[in-house]
Amino acid sequence: MTSDQGETLSAGETGDAKEVSSARAEIIIGEIPAADDPTTLLWTARCTVSAHDLLGHFDTRPEAEDAGARHLESLHPAAQP
Secondary structure (H helix, E strand, O other), X not given: OEOOOOOEOOOOOOEEEEEEHHHOEEEEEEEEXXXXXXXXXXXXXXXXXXXXXXXXXXXXXXXXXXXHHHHHHHHOHHHOO
């Protein structure tokens, strides 16, 4: 699968993006299988700014969304709506 930015995504690594136009950054929340247990799914948060990329793996979607929001607030403050 290929993202809108032309990146290749792993199986199951899709999600909703929150676009932040003024900083050209998005946080993409996705769900992927855990490396040590493929029957368990983890949530991911990614920043589309290539230098930032993966923000982490999380047990719940709210944790991933919170990490994305904190990332935007701290590293892309001009992008806040």
